[in-house]
Amino acid sequence: MIEYHKPVMYAECIEALQIKDNAIVIDATLGGGGHTEGILRANPTVKVYAFDQDPDALKFAKKRLEEFEDRVVFIESNFSDLRTQLALHKVNRIDGILFDLGVSSHQLDDAERGFSFSKESPLDMRMDKARDLTASVILNTYKHGDLIRIFRDYGEEKAAKKVASLIVNNRDKINYQTSLDLNNLLNDNMKMNPKFFIKMLSRLYQALRIEVNQEMEVLNAVLLDAVHLLAPQGRIVIESYHSLEDKIVKRFFVNQASTCSCPSSFPVCCCDVVAKLKIITKKPLTATPEELQINSRSRSCKLRIAEKLNTKEK
Ligand SMILES: C[S@@+](CC[C@H](N)C(=O)[O-])C[C@H]1O[C@@H](n2cnc3c(N)ncnc32)[C@H](O)[C@@H]1O
Incomplete structure (x- = not known):
């Protein structure tokens, strides 16, 4: 099998998802399918719904994951349509969701896609070629x-x-x-x-x-939907590679883990905010020195994990 993309912090992501029997797990960024394969191997009863907006990635991953045919559903879509797409598949509760943001090594290496400045290539850079920008x-x-x-x-x-x-x-x-x-x-x-x-x-x-690819906008758009879909104790696991992305994730987790949204000038709390998440990683996890040596892409990775609390949404 040719190397399409070496998954970053692979073991940490699989561990973070805490996959239980019969779990439904979303891989929001399938890429070459490395993380999805890890999830499928972690438990023989888990089912994965795997999203990618790039048909090339889906084609490659479908071949790679042939042996898991009955436990993986491939969805060609932007993850910002998570809720709609899952509703179409009659899924309204999930037990875990993984985001490994950005582009894959394969996308970067393919000159035709125009992601890399080091090759003469069209100034394209679309992950989803159906878009105009x-x-x-x-x-x-x-x-x-x-x-x-x-x-x-x-x-x-x-x-x-x-x-x-x-x-x-x-x-x-x-x-x-x-x-x-x-x-x-x-x-x-x-x-x-x-x-x-x-x-x-x-x-x-x-x-x-x-x-x-409107990467910050789609990330902002999907986070609330992901938390809404998570079952109690379900995990949201996010790998980001850009400081602004990490800031969005950090702020979102802090906000969802908060029990009060009153202005700091209020002497007592008078809101009825209910925390929806428990933050598992107070500080983001980063790659080990061993991984840094073999995968330069892991250098900028920040991994954040949170868990859905067992509270009623209003
Ligand atoms: C870093 S790679 C994921 C690699 C994957 N974890 C693996 O093990 O091979 C990111 C992938 O997510 C896809 N992607 C990025 N943003 C997306 C979005 N908003 N919606 C759907 N797919 C997206 C990209 O096309 C790319 O294939």
């Missing part, structure tokens, strides 16, 4: 201020304003279609040490990918 559309049409925002917020790029100005000011000469159109413009105009230049490209491409 591509990196090319962003570079050719977004307003100056919006380009600054995505490079700054999603790329944490200090030169966001300068890069955005270069892109916008050269639109009459350059139709941004391939990675070379962007890379050459920046290389010609930003006199930088090659090492720093590569790092900047990596931040800019990450920012474009996040915007193309």
Whole structure:
């Protein structure tokens, strides 16, 4: 079997899900199916509903998981449609859900997909090819201020304003279609040490990918639905690779674990908020030194776990 994607913090994720007999577990980000295979092997009675918005990933994983045919259901969809998709499959309670956010190594390596700055490739970056927004559309049409925002917020790029100005000011000469159109413009105009230049490209491409796939928006949209679907003691397990993603997850967990939403100026609590989650990881788990040595992708991974409490929702 060729390596499609090496699952990050594999054992930690399977352990975190605390899979019980006859559990229904969602893998919201199937990818190459590594984590799903681990879940299926962990208990012979577990059933997995596996989502991916990329048909290529589903095709690969279906082949890999052939032997588990009767215990895995593949769903080609954005995980933001979790509730609707599960309702279509008549699933209204789940025992665990795993999110391994971002793109797979295979998607990054496939030049045609345009995720990588190191190969000449179309400025595409869509995980779901049925959508219209591509990196090319962003570079050719977004307003100056919006380009600054995505490079700054999603790329944490200090030169966001300068890069955005270069892109916008050269639109009459350059139709941004391939990675070379962007890379050459920046290389010609930003006199930088090659090492720093590569790092900047990596931040800019990450920012474009996040915007193309609306990654922060869909994460924000799915979390409440996931918690709503979880049965008591069910686990939500999230691996994120970007500080903003991790911040969204952390804030959400803290908010859902809170028993009071009164302003801090109130002398006594007068709200009737009920905590829905217990946070299992006060601090996020990170990869072991052994894993860091063999899987560079694990470097930026933060794993957070929470458990559904046995409280009635209002
Ligand atoms: C990091 S990979 C997952 C790797 C997987 N855990 C494994 O063991 O191979 C992320 C996968 O999730 C998919 N994905 C990312 N965001 C998604 C979303 N909002 N909805 C559905 N699939 C998504 C990507 O297409 C990609 O295949």
